[in-house]
Amino acid sequence: MRFTILIFFFLTRHFCFGQNADVVVKNIYIDSTETNSFISSIHCEINSIPVDSTKKIRLLFAEGKEKSGKKYKIDDFDYFGYDDMVLKNTFPIIFFTNKKIENPLQIQGKIRYFTPSLENGGLKIIENPKQKNNINIYNGEEDIKVIVIDIDKFVETEKDGKQFKTLIDKVVSKNNLNKKQFKRCIKLLMSDHKTYNWSSKQYFAFYVEDKNDKLAGLHTLINDKIAHDGGGTYRFGSSSLVTRRFRQSIESNWKIVLEIETDKSINDLTFVLSDISLFGKQE
Structure with missing residues (x-):
């Protein structure tokens, strides 16, 4: 105080x-x-x-x-x-x-x-992110990974410890992630999902690895305007869980904008x- x-x-x-x-x-x-x-x-x-x-x-x-x-x-x-x-x-x-x-x-x-701009590499726009679950949506430098978490899939398998572990291993292997940090992130997400009774149709969850701290922003574009009604960031060293929540259901024409520090931006x-x-x- x-x-x-x-x-x-x-x-x-x-x-x-x-x-x-x-x-x-x-x-x-x-x-x-x-x-x-x-x-x-x-x-x-x-x-x-x-x-x-x-x-x-x-x-x-x-x-x-x-x-x-x-x-x-x-x-x-x-x-x-x-x-x-x-x-x-x-x-x-x-x-x-x-x-x-x-x-x-x-x-x-x-x-x-x-x-940041598209021309200097400081902006990346991701179309229809809900169709890119459990994969890295950033295809630039290897040091940055942004995974759109398939919330429903993890909620569905959580009751079965074996299936839950298998799903974690699959996502980690596919995207070459830090397993310890990703597992920690998923457990926190599942806890928040239960505690706040969020609808998976109304929020994004991202797992981010960024050891050189170059990812400067992660935003949602709705009709070409940045918007979200809630959410936050939990940091675990160079990894983090990022959530973006909305009052309405996510639509297929929404986009994700990544802001990245590059030499030119x-x-x-x-x-x-x-x-x-x-x-x-x-x-």
Whole structure:
């Protein structure tokens, strides 16, 4: 549990220099935890590049440094994905520290600019995915596998341990999957299916292997618009279970869109923010 001890610093503009990027610090939030550690959140906005539903950003790295040489690094930013932002051109830089950061910081970082398209290989559109059950729908790099799980088939065989095991072995062998992770994924899916009493006609379930973290998005296209009413992602190391749920039954003309980071669909931008004061007046 944490409580806010200081909210909302309005700052002057700070520019990001290098590779035509312009970053503005919009505000700062300082939180304190019950253990008296501090969470410093620097909310930034990038203005030099267009950002929308097809052109996205995510933070790759950031480090704060005092004039004395003392450094502060982001502890964990895996949560920060392309689709995690309310305002698509904003991103937070968050430092976790045991004491207040009382001296101004110079912050260096790197942003990934992602512009997927069919032409640069960043987009793959899968037609009629329900007809591709238990096979890998991504036919690109071997490091990425996206399996449309045949939910009904696994539900049907679950009561018979031998048939259930045989089906798992068959899918693993056919697609050259990590058996331990796939089995874990299926067991979790079966548990959720029973707990929430979902109709298999109203949701997709995908098993994903992506050891280099290149799959940036998995969406459903309904009448050429991205849509789903629920779902989530469970991660198991480099594997994950992804679900997409809908209020209506899935139709044959629906499509799946995969967004993939390729050499041509990404551009990494470095930035420097100078004299960022988290407490008190800036120098």
